[in-house]
Amino acid sequence: MPSDALAQAEDALKDPQLMAMLGAQPASNASAAPVPTAATSRPTAVPPVQSARSTPSPRARAQRTLKTTALHQTPFTILSVTTRDDRRRIVELAEEKSLELDHDVCQKARSDLTNPRTRLSAEIAWLPGVSPRKASQLIEGLLHDPMAVREESGLPTLAHLNLLAAAFEAVDGEHDAEDLASFIQEVAYLVDEIDPEDVLRDINEDRAVSGFPEVRALDQIEAELAERKRYYRSAIKDALDRLPPITLVQVMTDTVEGVTLGGEDQAPELIDDLVDGYEVETQGFLQKEAENVHKLIKAARDSAKSGEAAVKPYVDKLDAVARNWDKVAQPIQLSAKARGIDHETSRDLAYEIRSLAIDLFNTHDMLTQSQRLTGLLKELFAELPEVSERVEQDADALADIFHERKQAVARRDKWAHEITYRAEIGVMFKDTLSISPDGISWKGQSFSLDSITRVRWGGVRHSVNGVPTGTTYTIAFGDKRSEAVVELKKEDIYSKFIDKLWRAVCVRLLGEMLEALKDGRDLYFGDALLHDDGITLVKHKFLGADEKVRCTWGQVQIWNADGSFCIGSKDDKKTNVGISYIHVANTHILEQLIRMAFKKPGLRRLSQLLQ
Amino acid sequence: MGFLSNLLGGNKEDKALREALAHIHRILDDEKFQLELVHPMMKPMLESAPAYDKDPNGSGPFGFTETNPIPVNGPIGQLAYLSRLETQSGQRILFHRLGAIDKVDVFEAVTFDGSGWFIFFVDLYHPRRSRLTPDGFRFTKEVAQFSGFHKFCESFPYDFVEKKASQYESGLSMAYIAVSKVSEQIHHNVFNRPLAHKAKLELIRSRLSSFQEQ
Numbered sequence: 001m002p003s004d005a006l007a008q009a010e011d012a013l014k015d016p017q018l019m020a021m022l023g024a025q026p027a028s029n030a031s032a033a034p035v036p037t038a039a040t041s042r043p044t045a046v047p048p049v050q051s052a053r054s055t056p057s058p059r060a061r062a063q064r065t066l067k068t069t070a071l072h073q074t075p076f077t078i079l080s081v082t083t084r085d086d087r088r089r090i091v092e093l094a095e096e097k098s099l100e101l102d103h104d105v106c107q108k109a110r111s112d113l114t115n116p117r118t119r120l121s122a123e124i125a126w127l128p129g130v131s132p133r134k135a136s137q138l139i140e141g142l143l144h145d146p147m148a149v150r151e152e153s154g155l156p157t158l159a160h161l162n163l164l165a166a167a168f169e170a171v172d173g174e175h176d177a178e179d180l181a182s183f184i185q186e187v188a189y190l191v192d193e194i195d196p197e198d199v200l201r202d203i204n205e206d207r208a209v210s211g212f213p214e215v216r217a218l219d220q221i222e223a224e225l226a227e228r229k230r231y232y233r234s235a236i237k238d239a240l241d242r243l244p245p246i247t248l249v250q251v252m253t254d255t256v257e258g259v260t261l262g263g264e265d266q267a268p269e270l271i272d273d274l275v276d277g278y279e280v281e282t283q284g285f286l287q288k289e290a291e292n293v294h295k296l297i298k299a300a301r302d303s304a305k306s307g308e309a310a311v312k313p314y315v316d317k318l319d320a321v322a323r324n325w326d327k328v329a330q331p332i333q334l335s336a337k338a339r340g341i342d343h344e345t346s347r348d349l350a351y352e353i354r355s356l357a358i359d360l361f362n363t364h365d366m367l368t369q370s371q372r373l374t375g376l377l378k379e380l381f382a383e384l385p386e387v388s389e390r391v392e393q394d395a396d397a398l399a400d401i402f403h404e405r406k407q408a409v410a411r412r413d414k415w416a417h418e419i420t421y422r423a424e425i426g427v428m429f430k431d432t433l434s435i436s437p438d439g440i441s442w443k444g445q446s447f448s449l450d451s452i453t454r455v456r457w458g459g460v461r462h463s464v465n466g467v468p469t470g471t472t473y474t475i476a477f478g479d480k481r482s483e484a485v486v487e488l489k490k491e492d493i494y495s496k497f498i499d500k501l502w503r504a505v506c507v508r509l510l511g512e513m514l515e516a517l518k519d520g521r522d523l524y525f526g527d528a529l530l531h532d533d534g535i536t537l538v539k540h541k542f543l544g545a546d547e548k549v550r551c552t553w554g555q556v557q558i559w560n561a562d563g564s565f566c567i568g569s570k571d572d573k574k575t576n577v578g579i580s581y582i583h584v585a586n587t588h589i590l591e592q593l594i595r596m597a598f599k600k601p602g603l604r605r606l607s608q609l610l611q
Numbered sequence: 612m613g614f615l616s617n618l619l620g621g622n623k624e625d626k627a628l629r630e631a632l633a634h635i636h637r638i639l640d641d642e643k644f645q646l647e648l649v650h651p652m653m654k655p656m657l658e659s660a661p662a663y664d665k666d667p668n669g670s671g672p673f674g675f676t677e678t679n680p681i682p683v684n685g686p687i688g689q690l691a692y693l694s695r696l697e698t699q700s701g702q703r704i705l706f707h708r709l710g711a712i713d714k715v716d717v718f719e720a721v722t723f724d725g726s727g728w729f730i731f732f733v734d735l736y737h738p739r740r741s742r743l744t745p746d747g748f749r750f751t752k753e754v755a756q757f758s759g760f761h762k763f764c765e766s767f768p769y770d771f772v773e774k775k776a777s778q779y780e781s782g783l784s785m786a787y788i789a790v791s792k793v794s795e796q797i798h799h800n801v802f803n804r805p806l807a808h809k810a811k812l813e814l815i816r817s818r819l820s821s822f823q824e825q
Contacts, residue, residue: 005806012807017675017730021814 066143069166070235075109075122077139082132083123083206087114116213120203124224125231127163129156129202138163146170150186156202157193158228164190165232171239177247181254184236188259188268191229196221233273252278252331256338263337263383275335282328289325290349296321297356304364311360315369319376322353326380333383342384350381354391361398367405371398419504423493425486433486433493435500440477442484451479452505455589457498458563458582459491474582477501510589511610518607526584528567528577532605535567539575549575553603558594565591638786639691639755642684642739649685657685657738664741666734674745677715680734682741686761689716689733690783692740694758697751698722704729705768705793706759709812710819717815720759721768723793725801728808730815756788768793768802 012018071077078101079093094110112118127135141148146167152160164187171180200221204214215221240248256275259267267275300314326333329346336343353373361370377391415437422434434441439448457475461468473494475486488494516523517532529536529548535556539547551569559566561578565587568576579587597603637644646657662682669679683692689708697703702722709717714736720729731745744750760778764770771793778784796802804812 008806011805012810015807015811017672018807018811018814020671020676021811 064146064170064172066146066170069142069146069169071126071139071142071162071166074125075112076126076135078105078109079113081113082135083126083128084132084209086211090114119212120215120220120224121227123203123206124158124199124221124228125162127156127159128199128206130159135159142166150183156198157190157195158199158202158225161187161190161194161228161232165235168235168239171242173242173244173247175239175243175247177243177250178254180239180243180251181258184251184255184271184274185258187232187236188255188270191232191270192268194225196225199225229270229273233270233277236270236274237277249328249331253327253334256331256334260334260338263334265338267335267338272335272339275331279332282332286325286329286345289321289328290345292321293318293325293349294352297352300356301359304360304366308364308366308369311364311366311369315372318353318356319372322349322376322380325349330383333381337383337385342386346381347384347387350377350384350387350391353377354387354394357394361401367398367402371395371402374398415503419500421496421500423490423497425488425490425493433488433497435497435504437504440484440501440504442486445482445484447477447479447484449504450508452477453480453509454478454483454585455501455505455509456582456585456587457494457501458580459494460563460582475501476585477505506589506592509586510593513586513589513593514607514610517605518610525587525590526577526579528579530590530606532607535577537567537569537575537577539572541574551575553594553597553606558591558598567594635786638687638783639694639757642688642691645684645687645691646738648687653685656736660737662738664743672746673743674731674733677712677717677732680715680732681743681745682734682737682739684737684739685735687783688737688740689718689735689761690757690759691755692733693718693720693731694788695750695755696720696744696748698727698748701751702726703751703753703758705771706731707764707767707774708761709763709815712815712818713820716761717819718759719767719812721802723758723796725796725803728804730808730811757783757786758788758792769797771797 075081076083079090079097081090081093085093090110090113094106097109098106112122127138130138138149138152142163147170149160149163149167152163155163164183168183171183196218200215200218203221207214240251243251252275256267256271257263259265259271296314296318300311300318303310303314326346329343333343333346336346354377357370357373357377360366360373374391374395377387378395381387381391420436422432422436424430425433431443432441437449439446440452441447455475455477457473459471459473461471463469470489471491473488473491475488475494475497476483478484513523517530520532523530527538531550534550534552536548536550537556539549541547549569549572555570556567557570559568563582564578564580566576566578579590581587593606593609596609597606600608603609638648646654649657664682665673666679666682670676671679673679674681681692683689693704693706702724704720704722706718706720709719709730711717712732714734716733716735718731718733720731721727760774762774764774772790775784775787775790778787
């Protein structure tokens with residue numbers, strides 16, 4: 001290993017913040033500061049770190065003691081008999097013990113050990129494969145420091161499990177949840193390791209010494225082991241039942257989470273059995289909470305018509321109740337996921353909440369509450385693959401909608417900002433010309449933006465004897481009934497206002513014009529009649545009446561002259577129309593329309609611009 | 612005028628410029644103004660929380676554990692506080708947000724010269740920022756332009772320039788340190804996480820109750 005890697009590893013072991021995160025103290029220099037994690041800088045002195053999960057493990061705390069355990073009630077312990085003692089010795093010891101213990105108890109113990117049928121049960125519940133001396137030490141140690149058996153190594157699996165099961169009797173309501181979850185996991189993995197053939201061999205080795213007939217059939221051992229596993233489950237369950245409810249739920253969650261790697265791996269058999277028992281016991285609670293959820297969903301639906309403010313308190317409560325539910329159901333959900341199934345009750349509940357989320361959005365357009373519920377489902381029911389997938393899709397859809405709405409709002413705000421303008425016009429007596437999303441106002445006349453159907457504007461340069469004396473600008477806008485006309489001298493106000501007017505009104509009018517043409521309507525602009533597929537112009541005659549000539553878009557050309565927008569036939573110079581910008585409504589829009597059309601080669605109808 | 616005027620091109624007596632400078636100063640220093648920038652839903656929560664330098668019930672080293680986080684005033688307060696920190700040797704820090712453990716935000720930080728890496732725990736639900744510094748740190752005497760982000764940086768700190776640019780829309784980009792302060796170090800790849808720090812990150816990530824997607 002490279003030396004710098006070793007040095008870094010050593011530094012890591014001295015880093016108090018890291019050690020605190022790991023729930024341990026630094027290997028040395030316990031007063032060193034947390035951080036800096038660096039090759040060059042050294043820690044400064046500060047008090048030692050207290051971890052967030054700083055509760056010392058039970059093994060590190062005051063050692064618990066026991067007065068007796070299930071192992072102390074076995075015939076072997078009652079009579080102080082070893083697995084290698086023969087029938088005669090057992091009888092002798094039973095007689096001796098009868099002097100100090102209950103006679104019937106001693107005789108029952110003797111009978112259990114000397115009767116080949118019951119002896120196997122006693123042997124399986126004892127410490128098969130452990131030497132008498134070691135067994136005696138372990139049994140004694142169990143009373144002084146029950147949890148020390150967790151550190152034992154090299155013991156036969158069954159014997160170790162029997163000791164561990166006895167150690168569970170030392171678990172009380174104060175036991176650290178994290179430690180207990182680890183303890184249960186240790187036992188669960190060991191149970192899966194029990195090999196009936198090893199057990200058969202260990203028992204027969206002792207029987208060869210004690211003179212009892214050997215066990216021949218493996219199925220006898222297997223039957224006894226099945227019973228033994230039920231006992232382990234019961235020992236753990238008894239320990240869990242001594243915990244406060246919150247700790248119990250935490251231990252179950254940590255245990256299942258740990259062994260299934262968050263529901264991804266199959267759990268040991270013992271854990272599945274434990275979860276099944278847990279599910280039965282929590283059924284009442286979950287049912288009651290599910291009813292509360294149903295009530296809240298109904299209340300939220302009923303109040304949806306009154307608006308979001310009425311729904312929110314119910315969603316708040318739903319959030320709290322669903323979290324409560326999930327906390328208790330979490331071990332069951334994880335276990336179900338690991339077994340490749342959904343926890344049905346959770347799934348039904350999740351779908352009910354999802355249905356509310358969908359209704360709130362689809363029927364009442366309450367995006368925020370809907371997103372909230374979807375977020376809640378994502379968080380709480382991640383262990384249900386089917387639900388999780390659907391909720392993920394819902395969340396994506398809602399997020400898209402939310403994003404689009406935000407963008408729409410942003411676009412609207414930007415547009416509002418772009419079109420808002422006001423200016424004072426006049427030298428002595430000023431009037432305010434203003435434009436905003438609320439409309440356009442001038443001299444007491446106001447038009448909402450949508451009501452405006454006509455706009456026109458332009459400037460007239462004045463001169464006296466060829467000397468320029470200024471320009472007068474005219475802007476006019478109005479609806480079907482009336483029109484406001486603004487006269488001003490300042491070019492910058494004129495330019496700015498026209499820019500705003502274009503964005504606020506003209507773009508809409510242009511669209512409406514195209515829609516009208518598409519619908520087959522014709523529109524008059526001065527002497528010209530606009531059609532979707534062309535325009536009717538006027539052929540001017542020196543003598544006689546003027547004549548109307550209809551041209552297609554391919555037959556006309558456009559130009560500007562004398563403050564007018566001119567359209568004429570390409571083939572006949574006398575066929576043309578001049579439309580004044582300043583006097584005829586919407587001339588600027590018409591020009592824009594035709595110029596746009598001419599940029600599209602081959603365009604036959606103006607309404608094609610809409611496509 | 613100091614760096615800010617230089618930042619915007621000298622001592623121009625331009626009203627817009629002066630307004631911009633004042634705005635930046637307010638973003639960096641003015642705690643009340645920083646509160647104004649938080650989401651309206653969040654503001655009452657911050658204002659109703661206690662204003663203190665340190666949680667009186669906190670345990671463990673200040674700022675280095677979630678049981679004793681640094682109180683600050685909202686997300687901008689986080690930037691303002693962390694950007695003020697410098698080590699005893701005068702090294703300021705770059706930082707980004709890893710996520711949160713419950714209500715406590717977790718930040719990863721590295722000195723400008725890449726020599727020290729840190730994990731800070733910050734509680735943003737307070738009306739003002741703490742006047743205390745974590746052990747081994749002091750407040751810089753420089754103008755504390757922002758040097759980090761209250762969001763996750765995928766290639767921290769190598770994506771500093773890119774992330775700073777992304778602050779343009781928030782209007783905060785002007786309040787950030789000049790890129791030149793870190794560009795040299797980025798170019799020379801001086802930012803390498805040591806083993807212990809990597810281990811801390813792994814542990815933190817496994818415990819984050821909320822995090823930003825990479």
